[in-house]
Amino acid sequence: MTNRVTLYDTTLRDGAQTQGVDFSTADKQRIARELDALGIDYIEGGWPGANPTDDAFFAAPPVLSNARLAAFGMTRRSGRSADNDPGLAAILSVAVDAVTLVGKCWDFHVTMALGVSLEESLAMIGQSVAHAGSKVKEVLFDAEHFFDGYKANREYALDAVRAAYEAGARWIVLCDTNGGTLPHQVRDIVTDVIAAGIPGSHLGIHCHNDSELAVANSLAAVEAGARQIQGSINGLGERCGNANLMSIIPSLVLKMGFKTGVTAERLTHLTAVSRVLDEVLDRAPERQRPYVGESAFAHKGGLHVSAVAKDPRSYEHVDPTLVGNSRHIVVSDQAGRSNIVARLADMGCSLDDVRRDGLMAVVEQMDAGFDSREVVDLVDLVKRLEHQGYAYDQAAASFELLARRVLGQVPSYFQVERYRVIDERRKSAEGHWLTLSEATIRVVVDGQSHAEVGEGNGPVHAFDVALRKVLTRVYPALTDLELTDYRVRIVESTAGTEAKTRVTIESSDGKGNVWVTVGVHTNVLEASLEALQDSISFMLYRISQQ
Ligand SMILES: [Zn+2]
Incomplete structure (x- = not known):
């Protein structure tokens, strides 16, 4: 059996059905280009005839160099012939490489939701697939509610997928539409479907995340022999989402030895692709996303940090650079000296570089409320500032500026x-x-x-x-600076009696670079201005280093 797994993305169709998601045609084209460059095999662009955005997208589809473009739709309606069904005709009227037709496999759904006989539903599947096959290169069949249908009536569910397969569907995609199936059930059922005559090389899996198992279920299906996985960027999808391709791809490639269209080189763009979707949706990236999140390779505990500094494998399941992410050594009051030393090393500096006069100058400038002569070194300064309410584990850019100012590397712009x-x-x-x-x-x-x-x-x-x-x-480049997030918190200062306000600002340069800065003051405006000025200085410093 081949170890090549085909990847099918449904961000633009299933993902577009998510609450609060409203892609424009331009958004869809941008996402499609990103998926194509990543090496995804199929991109489902939408449902022709279902809404104006999808129609506009298919009217001027993006030029793809690797991926095949797929259109989604339903099998013919009851009581119509396949070649005289307006819905089917709309799907077949667009120029695509593949058509994915969804049909019912759960007897209860056929009689309850469709209100047709079990035989008629099988005919709807077979005739629609055959008709579509005469018009486009490839037909895929999404077997809706397959797992629930199988549990309720195994024979009928198998008859439904056989009807599609025998009518010429290239792929039979088993859908866990309600997302309630568990990995061991997926494994057993996929094994049985293969034994019942649908080869694994023609079998796909489409999971929803309602039990937080969409990724695990997709991998279980592949282990059992299925060779296509459907999912979306960041798991975007209705309710709890679809299977997250951002987690599936690295697990398949780096841990299970499967090949996909995502080569080792393309895999290094994974984190960037995940961020593009956040940008399009205007959402802050979820820090704890496996593989691609900001915190996925962040180390905070002092003991962890010193072990990671010796050998990253001690607390990292994969090398972050393989998926285009990077290691973050989190600076914090809780952590020890080793965090700060490691962060400085990331910046190409050492604690020995830090000079006493630099420290004193910075403390005086900051007006942080303590005597510069008391500060021993940078570690001590960070701890004192965190007592004042600064939180450098969230604001890496402010930490970098602080350290570089002490080192005399950042001019006062x-x-x-x-x-x-x-x-x-x-x-x-x-x-x-x-x-x-x-x-x-x-x-x-x-x-x-x-x-x-x-x-x-x-x-x-x-x-x-x-x-x-x-x-x-x-500095004309500052036109591109955008403040993307602004958070205010009241912090109990452990150093003084008065409550302080901590403002955290997230900024972006519109080119995918994001940085976070912090300001602290009893006055919320002052705290905001400190964080804002750090943000501007950080961008100017970065530009000067290019
Ligand atoms: Zn779905």
Whole structure:
């Protein structure tokens, strides 16, 4: 049996049915291109005739170099012939390499939902597949509710998939539509289906994640002999989602010895593909996503960090670079010296480089509320700042700036000399309440003083607008800077009595780079401005290093 597993992505069809997801045609084309470049074999573009977006997508489909484009739809309706069914005709009218038809395999669904006889349903499957096969290169059959159907009436479920197979379907895809099946059941049932006459080389699996087992079930099906897996980027899909290809692909390739269209080189783009979907959906990437999440290879405990520094295999199941991710040594109050040493090493520095005068200068500039002469070294400084409320494990960019400032590697790109923010609430001419903020700032750049005014829907926004009016004149690249997330927390300062506010800002340069900065102050505006200024400085520093 071949060890090549075919990958079929349904992000644009099953994924598009997710609550809160509304892809534009351009979004769909972008995602399709990413999947194609990754090495996915089939891309299901949508359901022709079901909605205007899908029709527009198929009217001008993206040019694909590896993948085959598939259109999804239903078998013919009861009481119509396959060549006279409008739904089927819509699916067959678009230019695609493959058509995937879904049909019922659960006797209860046939009689209850469709309200047709069991024989008629089998005829609907067979005739639709045969008719589609005469129009397109390849037909796939999605066997809806196959596992539930098999449990209820094994013979009928097998008859349904046989009807599709005998009518010429290239792939019979067993669907765990309700997502309730367990891995050992998937293994047993797939084994039985193969024994009943559908070869594994023609058998696929389509799992939903309602029992949090979609990935495990997909792998179990492949172990039992199935050779196609259907899933989506990041497991996007209705309810609890579809099988997550971002986890399935590396497990298949790196751990089970299977071949897919995703070569070792393409696998290094996996993390980027996962982030593209988040970007399209305007969602913050889930940190704990296996393989591709920001925290998937993050080490925080001091003991872990020192072991990882000696040999990463001690606390990592795979090498993060294989999937395009990277190791993060988390800096935190809890962790020991080894974290900070390891992070500095990542930056190409050592603790010995850190100079005492640099430390003192930075402490004085930060106005952090303690005497610079008390600070022993960078580790000590980080601990003291975390006592003040800073959280560097979440804000890697602020940590890097802090360390590089101590090392004298980051110039002061700008200094805000003074600012004033005015908030106003008034009624508009139409009688709606309006809240407007206006910031007036004075900034020194390259020894030159600039004054500017900015308006925004809040004080931080107004400040950002004013500051960037000045800075983009000197640093045009800052036009691309986007603040993608803004979080505020009240922190109990362990050092003093007053409660402080911690602001964390996530920024992006629109090219896939994301960084997080932090600011702490009793005044929420001050904390925000500190995080904002760090974000800008970090981007400028990165650009200067390119
Ligand atoms: Zn599905």
